[in-house]
Amino acid sequence: MYRHICKTSLLALTGAAFLTVAAVQAAERVELERDGLTHIAHLEMASGKSLEDGVILMLHGTMAHGRMEIMESLQGLMAERGYNSLSINLSLGIDAREGMVDCAIDHVHRHEDALAELDMWMGWLNEQGAGRVALMAHSRGGAQMAWYAAEHKPQGVEHAVLIAPATADHAATARAYEERYGAPLARVYEQAAELMRMGQPDTLIEDIGFLYCEGANASAAAVASYYADNPDFDTPALLPGMDMQVLVIAGSEDATVADLPERMAELKGEAHIQYGVVDGAEHFFRDFFADDVADLAAEFIGW
Structure with missing residues (x-):
């Protein structure tokens, strides 16, 4: 059912008593060749887990990358909670692209290119024997992931977590x-x-x-x-067409997608959609706010 979840970060908590230590393996760089380009992703395995236990396929926002602060943090935090993840870099037309995009390049990429690349990585996960796959994406990546899920309907994917997804x-x-x-x-x-x-x-x-x-x-x-002027860029418009359980997470102080709460309120009748708000968080969910996102995601996916 659609429900509103309110999560407050404990920013006042400090000291060794609140530190957690997990035996998490360092993320492994993965390369795939497609259309004359080398595509890059990073696979992070939780301690004691195999690919058969499942993998979260993760996507970053506009012209960013899979190891930017929010993505790297969430990979580590999800691994602490027992979840493997593959965080991909969209190629954006650049061979072996890593890091933020340099504005000085000739921009030949398109918003919709993400769908084919997500499908490529989904195929790779299936080939590697991933027992199940969940989806997670941030910002523009949330809209691209929603479009991919609604259009491609990837087999066996039952959960998607969209973090501050783009509206249009x-x-x-x-x-x-x-x-x-x-x-x-x-x-x-x-x-x-x-x-x-x-x-x-x-x-x-x-x-x-x-x-x-x-x-x-x-x-x-x-x-x-x-x-x-494309409705497929608008996450709330895409959510009803996603054939899976969906959790949308917003930050209460997010000025980038400030209309997201209003738009999500329009979807209260959708049984497969849940909506969570992290109190005090802005668009990138820095510091302890990332822990709140990971808590909500882990509870929602529930593997």
């Missing part, structure tokens, strides 16, 4: 773009759309605002993807 409001995106970059989004988007109509998706549009980057070079296909 095209009008709000256009306003924010013009405020940040001083140019109408419609002008840039129409340039990309025209190139797409001309059959030139790989042509670069130079010196534009693109995602978090000023003065970037991005392909017409990239601009047309990320700035499309």
